[in-house]
Amino acid sequence: MTLQPRDGDPRDPRPLAGRTALVTGVSRRAGIGYAIARRLLGYGARVVVHHHVAHDARQSWGADPGGIEAVLDGLRGAGSLAGDVGADLAEPDAPVRVVGAAVRLLGHLDVLVCNHARSNPDGALGELDAGILDGHWAVDTRSTILLAQEFAARHDGRPGGRIVFLTSGQGLGPMPGEVAYAAAKGALAAVTGTLADQLADAGITLNTVNPGPVDTGYLPPEAHATVAPRFPGRRWAEPDDPARLIAWLVTDEARSITGQVINSESGFRRWGPGPD
Numbered sequence: 368m369t370l371q372p373r374d375g376d377p378r379d380p381r382p383l384a385g386r387t388a389l390v391t392g393v394s395r396r397a398g399i400g401y402a403i404a405r406r407l408l409g410y411g412a413r414v415v416v417h418h419h420v421a422h423d424a425r426q427s428w429g430a431d432p433g434g435i436e437a438v439l440d441g442l443r444g445a446g447s448l449a450g451d452v453g454a455d456l457a458e459p460d461a462p463v464r465v466v467g468a469a470v471r472l473l474g475h476l477d478v479l480v481c482n483h484a485r486s487n488p489d490g491a492l493g494e495l496d497a498g499i500l501d502g503h504w505a506v507d508t509r510s511t512i513l514l515a516q517e518f519a520a521r522h523d524g525r526p527g528g529r530i531v532f533l534t535s536g537q538g539l540g541p542m543p544g545e546v547a548y549a550a551a552k553g554a555l556a557a558v559t560g561t562l563a564d565q566l567a568d569a570g571i572t573l574n575t576v577n578p579g580p581v582d583t584g585y586l587p588p589e590a591h592a593t594v595a596p597r598f599p600g601r602r603w604a605e606p607d608d609p610a611r612l613i614a615w616l617v618t619d620e621a622r623s624i625t626g627q628v629i630n631s632e633s634g635f636r637r638w639g640p641g642p643d
Contacts, residue, residue, distance in 0.1 A: 381411030382618040386527055387449070387473040389466065391417040391456070391514065392483030395431040396438055397584040399533070400482040402606035406614035408446025412478065415469040416442065417452045419483070426486055428585045449473050456483055457505045462513035470521055478529045478617045479518045481511045486585075489547045500547050507551035512558070515573065519566060528571035529617040532559065533609075534628065536577050540637040556628045563626030572625035574616055578609030579632030597636045604633035 388407045393400035393416035404416050418438070424430040431438050435451075442448045450472040454461045470476050485506035488499050515530050522528050534556045535542065537549035556575055563573040580594065582603035595601045609631050615621055616629075 378620075381409075382620070383407060383478075383614075384411030386412045386477040386617075387469075387475060388412045388414045388478035388480065388617070389417065389469040389473075389476060389518075390414060390480045390482055391465070392419075392481075393438065393442075393451075394418040394420050394423050394435065395428075395583070396433070396441055397428075397431075397606065398482075399578060399581055399583060399606045399609055400480075401438060401441070402610035403480055403482060403613050404442055404448075405445045406607070406610045407478070407480075407617070408442060408448065410614055410618070411446070413447045413449045413473055414442070415450050415452060415472050416448070417454060417456075417465050417469075417483065419453065419455050421455070422485065426585075428583075456510035456514075457485070457502065459505075459509075462510050463517050466514060466517040466521060475523055475525070476518060476521060477525070477527045478531075479514060480531045480533075480613060480617070481514055482533050483510070484533070484548075484552070486548070489545050491544050491546060494544075495546060500550070503547035503551040504554075507548065508554045511555055512562075515562060515566075519569060519571060522569065522571060524570065526570060527617075527619065528566075528569065530562075530566070530571060530573040531613050531616055532573070532575040534575050534577045536579055536630065536632065536635075536637075538628075539577075539630065539632075559628055560626045567625060572616075572622065574621075574624060574626070575628045576609060576613055576616070577628065577630045577632065579604055579630065579635050581606055581609060599634040602633075604631075604635075608633060 390404045452468045532555045535552045537553045542549040559575040
């Protein structure tokens with residue numbers, strides 16, 4: 368028996384042609400946000416990216432060595448980059464400003480991917496204070512919900528409305544020394560079904576992706592090598608691994624999927640020894 372192509376098969380290589388997207392947290396070429404933006408551009412979308420270089424500059428991995436212009440140049444080479452917006456999403460009005468800037472650059476907005484996150488400072492019990500907890504809540508949770516709210520308020524009802532949040536594996540095992548981050552990212556997973564239900568009648572899907580441990584250059588070589596055996600084939604996940612899933616979720620192929628928290632962990636073994 369030969370199966371016949373139907374419903375648009377074979378697949379359109381540019382399934383987001385005519386669509387527009389905002390991707391947050393695109394500050395480094397080694398990051399997941401950069402990989403997501405490149406995927407959406409390659410799928411034909413016009414894209415605006417948000418960045419906050421000062422955050423990465425304060426972390427141990429540092430800002431992109433080529434600066435934000437190298438990041439933007441790499442995206443321009445991948446497709447129709449409509450512009451970029453720099454903002455600290457810890458500021459209460461930043462989500463409204465970022466979405467507003469994207470709409471001005473794009474004319475309308477079909478897709479929102481909230482990839483941004485605050486990484487440090489953080490700590491274990493006994494090392495925390497209100498400022499640390501509030502800082503993670505403001506960036507990792509509050510700003511993400513407010514971005515979704517502003518997106519929904521401005522969405523004009525046309526087909527293809529998509530929102531994707533990024534969480535972490537805090538529900539699958541402990542995250543030692545990252546209480547504030549785990550709490551803030553866990554809130555996104557917890558609220559996914561509630562937000563998706565409200566947005567469904569507007570034709571907007573909302574899903575949350577846990578990319579698992581991804582090699583974005585944040586670990587020193589010895590720690591990287593120690594963790595590698597916990598992946599099948601001793602291969603860390605790369606930024607384009609979760610980016611492929613996220614890009615698919617915002618296409619029409621995934622139009623029936625909403626309210627889901629999807630773990631994309633590349634087979635990461637959290638318990639027991641890694642393979643020999």
